Amino acid sequence: MRLMQKYRMRTPSTGREVIIAVDPEKVYIDRDTGEVLEPVAQLLPLAPTASxxxxxxxxxxxxxxxxxxxxxxxxxxxxxxxxxxxxxx
The missing domain is CATH 2.30.30 (SH3 type barrels.)
Structure with missing residues (x-):
């Protein structure tokens, strides 16, 4: 059962995107550029979900x-x- 919501996150300068389960209290950093990742969209189904x-x-x-x-x-x-x-x- 997935309890954390998955988001599509983007690096502003390169446009590179990743899909990760996000903790709202954390800041996510791109490992290549060191920039803060920006949330682009929530993925469906919304958490909590069995899928x-x-x-x-x-x-x-x-x-x-x-x-x-x-x-x-x-x-x-x-x-x-x-x-x-x-x-x-």
């Missing part, structure tokens, strides 16, 4: 019961609570 996958089309599937989108790594649908079918890769 480690961000909501991107390649990480989602439809629930067999309610036809809502859910992360591929979840066993139960977060919307209806039913167990989803096993994925075969």
């Amino acid at each position: 480690e996958l961000p909501w991107a089309i390649e990480n989602l599937r439809f629930c067999d019961h309610c036809d809502q989108l859910a992360q591929k790594d979840l066993v139960e649908c977060p919307w209806c609570g039913h167990r989803m079918a096993t994925l075969i890769d």
